[in-house]
Amino acid sequence: MNAVNKLLLNETTESAVIAEVKRHHPLFKRLTYQATEMIFQRGVIARLKSAQILFREGTQDLMVYIILCGKIIVRSNDQGILCIAGPGESVGEESFLVINHKYR
Numbered sequence: 001m002n003a004v005n006k007l008l009l010n011e012t013t014e015s016a017v018i019a020e021v022k023r024h025h026p027l028f029k030r031l032t033y034q035a036t037e038m039i040f041q042r043g044v045i046a047r048l049k050s051a052q053i054l055f056r057e058g059t060q061d062l063m064v065y066i067i068l069c070g071k072i073i074v075r076s077n078d079q080g081i082l083c084i085a086g087p088g089e090s091v092g093e094e095s096f097l098v099i100n101h102k103y104r
Contacts (some may be wrong), residue, residue: 013069014045014068014069017068017069017087017088018040018068020088021066021068021088022036022040024088025066025088025090027064027066027090027093045068046065048070054072055092057075057076057077061092063092064090064091064092064093065090065091065092066088066089066090067085067086067087067088067089067090067091068087069087070086070087071084071085071086072084072085072091074091
């Protein structure tokens with residue numbers, strides 16, 4: 001399989017995962033189709049390397065992150081690992097829904 005075919009396969013897989021998230025994730029279940037589409041049109045896909053830090057404890061971030069593939073480990077300086085989120089799961093909802101929330 002050449003690089004172009006791999007890229008198309010990855011984009012197709014990514015699209016399928018996004019479609020599943022739109023249909024089944026609790027954040028979108030009560031939204032209209034139009035509202036969900038507007039959110040996803042404004043969103044961006046972030047591709048992280050292994051061990052890359054998405055955000056640090058104590059920072060203010062107004063984003064919700066939905067994991068499409070791989071996993072995210074959420075750690076606290078005081079409590080260690082809080083959770084491990086995988087495909088279809090999300091992190092960051094608290095800061096998105098609560099004004100002036102900082103990760104602790």
